[in-house]
Amino acid sequence: MDTAKLLAECDHVLVAFDGPVAGLSAMDSLAARLRILVGEGPLPRKVKRTDDPFVVLAYAATIGPSTERAVYAQLCRLEAETAGVARPAPGVLDAFAHLAAAGTHITVVSSLAAETVRAFLVMHGLSEQVRRIAGRGGPDRAHLPPAPDQIAAAMHADAVPAESCMFVGTAPADLDAARAAGVSTFRYARPSPPAAEPLAAQPPVSWFEALTEISTARG
16 A cells, blocks of 8 residues: 555645644643642542543643643643653654645644644645644633534534545544544554664655554445
């Protein structure tokens, strides 16, 4: 299967930000860093133990709107900090250039704030190839991309039917959401180069070679 050819023949490719575009790290520490803002009194067990920053944010909302705004603003800052030091996925710039040259529309989908994703794309020369960003627009967890309705909205914004789209992602939840929205998926498996080999000595990696396990849409 020629993955590059198959994706280039799609009218619209939606790509999850975390993994296929950027190698994010330390995201599991966000909840702990947010807990500092709400930790003056005893915390519910779920909030105290969670690694999900949105559980902390939901608890902040029960304290009051000003606390929720403060915690959400800090979440956005921490995400921007994490994305700011992240490295692009191997070969993603060449892959996006190939797809754009073929006329394929690219949308990057993320649960991070759209502004954070946009800043990363600009910083690493990817913004010209990406047609749209489907990122988080606020603290409402019910509308976090890549929920099926957010993926559907991204497709409708481009006026492309689901059968002409493909979703590339790493997390099982993201892939499930895409299939529930009627989009077939590729799983991205980030390459793991040998640790003993210096980065400069490693051969170029094809982004398309990291795509495996094509799954058909459902729903």
